[in-house]
Amino acid sequence: MCLRPSVFQQPVIFLGADVTHPPAGDGKKPSIAAVVGSMDAHPSRYCATVRVQRPRQEIIQDLASMVRELLIQFYKSTRFKPTRIIFYRDGVSEGQFRQVLYYELLAIREACISLEKDYQPGITYIVVQKRHHTRLFCADRTERVGRSGNIPAGTTVDTDITHPYEFDFYLCSHAGIQGTSRPSHYHVLWDDNCFTADELQLLTYQLCHTYVRCTRSVSIPAPAYYAHLVAFRARYHLVDKEHDSAEGSHVSGQSNGRDPQALAKAVQIHQDTLRTMYFA
Structure with missing residues (x-):
C-alpha cells in the first residue's frame, strides 16, 4: 500500500517560517525572521534565507523577497516551478491570525507574480x-x-475539542520519551489546494519524519523546525557582530554594532553555503 500523498504528483515546495525575538527588556536588538524551502521532491533538502527586522515584529516584513529567493532556488534545483506552496508558519498567536495571514499571504502572491505575471500556484497556509x-x-x-x-x-x-467551524486539528507526531507528550495544534488559515482533513493531517505527520537530526518523528514538521533553527543560529551571528563592534569602538570611538546594514550583513548567508543545510 502506497502512503505517499497525492500532492507529490505535481511539483510542490514546502516552506517553513519563524521569527525569533530579543529577550524581554531589550527593545533595541532586532527580531530575526527565517524562511526555509524544500529543494527536492522527497522532500529532504532545504535552503534557507534570513532577515533582521524591527524588534517584537511578528509579521515577516520582507517575506516577498525571501519567498522569491527560495522559488528561484527550487527551480534551479529541480527545473520545475512548483504548482503548490505548502507554508508552515510557527510562532503566531490566535490574536494575530488575521493580521499575519492578510500580510503574508499577499507577500507570497507578490513573490510569485514577480517571477512571472500569470504564475499563481495554490497556497496552503498553516500555523503551527x-x-x-x-x-x-x-x-x-x-x-x-x-x-x-x-x-x-x-x-x-x-x-x-477543536474549533466548531474553522479548520484546525491536534497532532501528536512524536513518541513521548519522558513526561506527558504535548500535541501540536495546527490551524489551516488558507487552502487553495482544497485538501481534505485526512490528506493534510497525513502529509503533516509524514513531514515530521523527515527531520535529519533525528531517526524518530519529531513534534512539528521539518520545515517549521528548520526555520526555528535558522533564526536561532542567526541570533548568535548578531552576538558575534556586536562583540566585534564593541572591541573596535575602543579604537574608533564609535560603534556600528546596531547599524541596520551591519546587522543585515551579519545574518546574510554566504553563497558557498546557500544551498547547503548548514543549520542541520
Missing part, C-alpha cells in the same frame, strides 16, 4: 502552535505507550 495547555490521554489503558502512559505517535484529534 506548540505553546498551549492541551494534553491528550488514552481512555483505553492497553493503548498507552511507555512508562508515562502517553498516546501513540500519530494520534490526531479534529473533533470535539
